[in-house]
Amino acid sequence: MKSVPWVILLVGIVLFPLTGDIHWTRVLIEIFMWITVSLGFRLILTAGQINLAQIAFMGLGGYAVAILTTKLGLNYWPSLLIAVGSTAVFALGIGYISLRTKGIHFALATFAVAEIVRLIWIEWKSLFGGVGGIPNIPPPNSVLGIQFGNVISYYYFAFIMVIFSMAVMYRIERSRFGMALLIFEHTEDLAQSVGIDCFRYKNIAFVIGSSFAGLAGGFFAAFFHYVGSEDFTIHQTFYVLIYVLTGGIQSFYGTLLGVSSLIICLKMIHHIPGFNPVWEPLFLGCTLLAVMKFLPGGLISLPGRLSLERFKLDLKRGERIAGD
Amino acid sequence: MNSFLFYQSLVNSLVLAMIIILVALGLNLVFGIMNIVNLAHGELYMLGAYSLWWFHIKAEVPYFTGLILAVLAVGIFAVLLEKLVFKSLRGQTLAGLLVSIGLILALQTSAILLFGEQPRGVPAPEILKGVIRVSNISISKERFAVIIVCSICLFLVYLFINRSRIGKAVQAVAQDPDAAALQGISIDFISTLVMGLGGGMAAVAGCLMGTINPITSTVGAQPLLEALVVIVLGGLGSIPGTIVGGMIIGLTKGFVGTFFTNTIASISVYSILFIFLIVRPAGIFGRD
Numbered sequence: 103m104k105s106v107p108w109v110i111l112l113v114g115i116v117l118f119p120l121t122g123d124i125h126w127t128r129v130l131i132e133i134f135m136w137i138t139v140s141l142g143f144r145l146i147l148t149a150g151q152i153n154l155a156q157i158a159f160m161g162l163g164g165y166a167v168a169i170l171t172t173k174l175g176l177n178y179w180p181s182l183l184i185a186v187g188s189t190a191v192f193a194l195g196i197g198y199i200s201l202r203t204k205g206i207h208f209a210l211a212t213f214a215v216a217e218i219v220r221l222i223w224i225e226w227k228s229l230f231g232g233v234g235g236i237p238n239i240p241p242p243n244s245v246l247g248i249q250f251g252n253v254i255s256y257y258y259f260a261f262i263m264v265i266f267s268m269a270v271m272y273r274i275e276r277s278r279f280g281m282a283l284l285i286f287e288h289t290e291d292l293a294q295s296v297g298i299d300c301f302r303y304k305n306i307a308f309v310i311g312s313s314f315a316g317l318a319g320g321f322f323a324a325f326f327h328y329v330g331s332e333d334f335t336i337h338q339t340f341y342v343l344i345y346v347l348t349g350g351i352q353s354f355y356g357t358l359l360g361v362s363s364l365i366i367c368l369k370m371i372h373h374i375p376g377f378n379p380v381w382e383p384l385f386l387g388c389t390l391l392a393v394m395k396f397l398p399g400g401l402i403s404l405p406g407r408l409s410l411e412r413f414k415l416d417l418k419r420g421e422r423i424a425g426d
Numbered sequence: 427m428n429s430f431l432f433y434q435s436l437v438n439s440l441v442l443a444m445i446i447i448l449v450a451l452g453l454n455l456v457f458g459i460m461n462i463v464n465l466a467h468g469e470l471y472m473l474g475a476y477s478l479w480w481f482h483i484k485a486e487v488p489y490f491t492g493l494i495l496a497v498l499a500v501g502i503f504a505v506l507l508e509k510l511v512f513k514s515l516r517g518q519t520l521a522g523l524l525v526s527i528g529l530i531l532a533l534q535t536s537a538i539l540l541f542g543e544q545p546r547g548v549p550a551p552e553i554l555k556g557v558i559r560v561s562n563i564s565i566s567k568e569r570f571a572v573i574i575v576c577s578i579c580l581f582l583v584y585l586f587i588n589r590s591r592i593g594k595a596v597q598a599v600a601q602d603p604d605a606a607a608l609q610g611i612s613i614d615f616i617s618t619l620v621m622g623l624g625g626g627m628a629a630v631a632g633c634l635m636g637t638i639n640p641i642t643s644t645v646g647a648q649p650l651l652e653a654l655v656v657i658v659l660g661g662l663g664s665i666p667g668t669i670v671g672g673m674i675i676g677l678t679k680g681f682v683g684t685f686f687t688n689t690i691a692s693i694s695v696y697s698i699l700f701i702f703l704i705v706r707p708a709g710i711f712g713r714d
């Protein structure tokens with residue numbers, strides 16, 4: 103009977119668009135999109151590597167779909183496949199070079215990649231449209247009789263995308279591969295000595311994580327009908343990082359929790375009178391500082407922590423009673 | 427290449443290099459002592475520029491007094507940051523990196539709320555207006571001031587680190603914190619000092635560039651990225667490496683920027699970072 107609330111939640115999410123609330127349906131679509139990106143980001147983070155180029159991979163997916171559909175007139179669905187594939191190939195190249203470095207050096211190398219890619223989008227005007235980006239991306243072609251026009255169709259597209267990525271992550275987390283990733287941060291040498299090919303494992307994780315970003319980027323292009331270099335700046339990677347850390351990285355449920363709670367908070371801020379768009383980064387920045395200081399395990403560690411606190415409290419009370 | 431263009435680019439590169447070195451040196455000193463790459467270092471640069479604007483335009487303090495006040499204010503702010511945020515993270519590189527990302531977002535948006543969204547500008551004082559000409563090479567006086575002021579700052583920091591007792595203590599902590607602590611050097615004090623010094627240097631760079639270019643809340647991002655390139659190039663924690671790396675980056679930016687576009691100059695600078703991280707992560711002067 104423990105699963106009853108979860109089933110209710112799931113049914114609620116599936117049926118939500120039927121309420122006809124366009125605003126919150128769009129918010130949920132955004133949440134699904136960022137969950138996909140964040141799950142990919144978290145996968146390589148569990149191996150102790152901070153990939154600051156995640157947003158660049160998302161942008162690559164988006165730009166690939168945009169170019170294939172608007173310039174070559176290709177169908178949306180094959181374009182999406184090609185976009186994810188090309189993001190994976192690019193990630194393989196970058197990963198193969200930069201995963202030899204660790205810790206701060208890896209973060210800086212991916213930071214450099216993100217900046218280079220963004221500047222190329224701006225500089226190469228004929229292909230990527232410069233600062234203006236690529237507008238007028240057509241909606242996806244209808245599949246199984248579903249027309250892509252209204253928000254509800256995109257909702258279920260995003261929903262299937264997020265369910266797919268969660269299923270992949272669930273499988274990975276319970277596999278030998280996923281467990282091996284977890285130990286790299288602390289004992290890479292030991293892992294290597296028992297015959298785990300760390301470099302190869304990290305490469306695979308990096309490619310899978312980046313492909314998720316490419317997939318979400320392809321969705322982004324279809325949903326907003328537009329891609330531009332301003333949508334994929336390093337700040338967006340910072341946001342993803344904050345979602346993941348706020349949720350907690352021990353389990354991928356933490357990522358779900360972090361993305362949904364923070365994006366819902368961000369949308370709530372919009373309703374405060376005198377709202378100013380700069381409150382968003384301010385809120386997220388302060389959230390990160392607070393989480394790092396007071397809750398290093400993220401939101402997901404909260405229940406365990408609370409019960410631990412209660413346990414300590416009980417212990418103290420018990421001692422006091424014993425003392426009396 | 428004609429010689430006029432060559433010398434003109436050389437002078438421009440020197441100005442760029444000086445600013446980058448000043449920012450990178452602070453970043454690198456902090457890394458050497460605390461093992462933290464403070465990505466919010468660019469925000470100290472930005473705050474320096476804004477403080478100068480505030481003191482000079484809003485509070486109507488004379489330019490040079492305003493400059494000194496701005497540098498002091500940012501130095502004190504950096505000390506507070508160290509005390510409140512970074513002190514507990516000393517030695518934890520990745521945690522420090524993450525926290526500094528939070529600081530970037532918080533400080534940039536606070537700057538918008540405090541100083542307004544529109545770009546701000548600080549007019550150069552009378553003494554810095556006009557152009558200096560040597561044969562047919564010209565340089566504006568404000569840019570020439572950048573070279574002079576930065577050189578003086580670098581020289582003073584060099585003297586401080588190599589000649590003074592406290593400077594030697596800074597070197598000792600960078601080499602071996604435990605041994606330094608056993609000799610009675612307070613690591614807390616040295617960390618605070620270096621953070622304040624680094625913040626002050628970033629503020630000097632920010633004030634000088636704020637006089638030349640418009641000031642916005644994101645103005646610190648580019649010097650920060652370039653400073654990161656410089657310290658990777660020169661070696662994390664190495665002071666001579668910072669100066670050599672700064673010169674290389676300044677020259678690359680100056681010359682590529684002259685002959686191609688500024689965007690291509692930036693792309694080549696980040697490519698240098700990427701290549702160096704892969705080929706020689708320890709940098710030119712770094713220890714492996």
